[in-house]
Amino acid sequence: MSTDVRPDPVDAVAPEPLSDHTKHPGRFGNRLFSGISLASGILILATLVAVAAFLLREALPAITSSTQDIADFTRGLSLGQYIAPLVFGTVLAAIIALVIAVPLSIAIALFIAHYAPKRLAGPVAYAIDLLAAIPSVVYGLWGFYWLVPLVGPFFDWVSTTFSFIPLLADYAPPAKNITSAAVVLAVMVLPIVTAVSREVFLQTPRLHIEASLALGATRWEVARMAILPFGRSGVISASMLGLGRALGETMAVLMILAPFAKGSSFFSWHILQSAQHQTIAANIAQQIREAHGLSVSVLIASGLALFAITLVVNMIARWIVSRRAAFSGAN
């Protein structure tokens, strides 16, 4: 590549033979500059390690202590009993959010990549990206003041109509339940899932699309037989990126969900009941003010669990996405 006369500008690896010429003036500068930029790169990797290390270091007292030591804070629960329902609530909220967000995102991504006229596609994509610019605390306010009163009657109807399904039974107003929180989470993860899916859909080889059209496929058949199969792994990794976001979101859950009472250990599938669930992130934000000493350590231990879960989810997502394209949610 470096001997190419006109190297691909996107693939900007500085030509090695040419940069070797600096035996003289810039040698010190070269060393210094490459040293600093390498150090910055390593610092970033070190930060990630440090996040894990410091969380572990601060969580250790809680992990090694006996149930009696932390009983004051956890109301008699052991560390495992304390964290497990939180993990359950976190995962449940994130999964409900994904169940709502992923089909919508796929449809929107298809709309942008395949259905919308070219002139409209740009503004439409921009409008969806705007959703990502809104701070989580504003989503919390919106959820509490606008969404919760609005979905209450709907939940009520669903719950009474389908009361034979345990999952939906026993709704009681106000709608400060995990489903309301998950709806807000769904709105929050929508932009990232849509953006990644859209990028992957746009990479569908033109020939695949034209071949299907030549065979007489309708627009939807092109989507179903050419675009969606091509983008499947991309959609999976987009969903996992969304999952990572939904797992770690704090404010929306903190402001909307009425959590279970402190010291109870709930694994409830009643997703329309309030005071049945709590997530790790919201619990930390709620409890940290009154916590000190070993209690902080307990909370940090739960944060460590959250970090581990999101790290694994993100690594799998990135691994899938990095196999196919240089695309990241950061842009």
Next chain:
Amino acid sequence: MAVQTQSPTGPTPTPTDAAPSFATTASGRRRKRTNTIMAVVVTVAFLIALIPLISLLVEVVVRGGKMISWDFLTTDMAGVFGDMTTGGVEHAILGTLQITALATLISAPIGLLAAIYLVEYGTGRLAKTLTFFVDVMTGIPSIVAGLFAVALFALLVGPAYRSGLMAAVALSVLMIPVVVRSCEEMLRLVPNELREAAYALGVPKWLTIIKVVLRTSLAGIVTSIVLAIARVIGETAPLLLTVGIVTTVNTNMLDGRVATLPVFAYSQYAQDSQGVGADRAWGAALVLIVMIMLLNLVARFISRRFSIAEK
């Protein structure tokens, strides 16, 4: 609708829109019907996604708008309690600006240098690992970044220590990966011919990077950093853990709690979700959203005005 074979989404057919001629068989009609239904479904999905965006913006502007006054923007919360309707967000605006500026001071150089490493120096395993983990880091939950700052400073200084610096460190953990990825993209846009021309003139590599690569991509880099600021300025959870809330201005970033707009909005909501607290929360939310929109506009302006692509 029944005789139309084109997609109902728009009157302008694209080349991919070549209408297949359907036989008047049952299967042909079924395929056509499915096609129409799916086009409607996909369009409706987009319209559904607009509901939260529009309703949220309307709510913020309407509810927040009635709070906005010169007094609200220029007073703090000192001596305000109970149902008093006075008080404002001056201290929170200042705190947000200070902490975000400090976070930018930490993140921008590290992020930019790491991007330079990836584009200009990085080859092989380390560069690949770095790219991968920078992407993974964009997914770190904000509350974990806050806990990291709490854990770090508990060890370095003491468990009761709270300061703007702590918050800035937490925000940097979230901001650096964003800066790296977007700056990296900007640096990759610089044509290789420019670098080669500089090398041919005997310019050392580091000077080439500073005088050619960075200068060419300056607008893009500034845009990236401004967008990264817009991204972290609304973060709430890490600030809640690290600086909490106070009622007055605190300009000392090394000591003491600092008020910020997102935490102000949350704490007002938490104190009094039906009365004046709610109003203040919406007011703070509006100020915050206006700040973010301004940052986005600035970024757009810079990239339009100074973009290399247009020269």
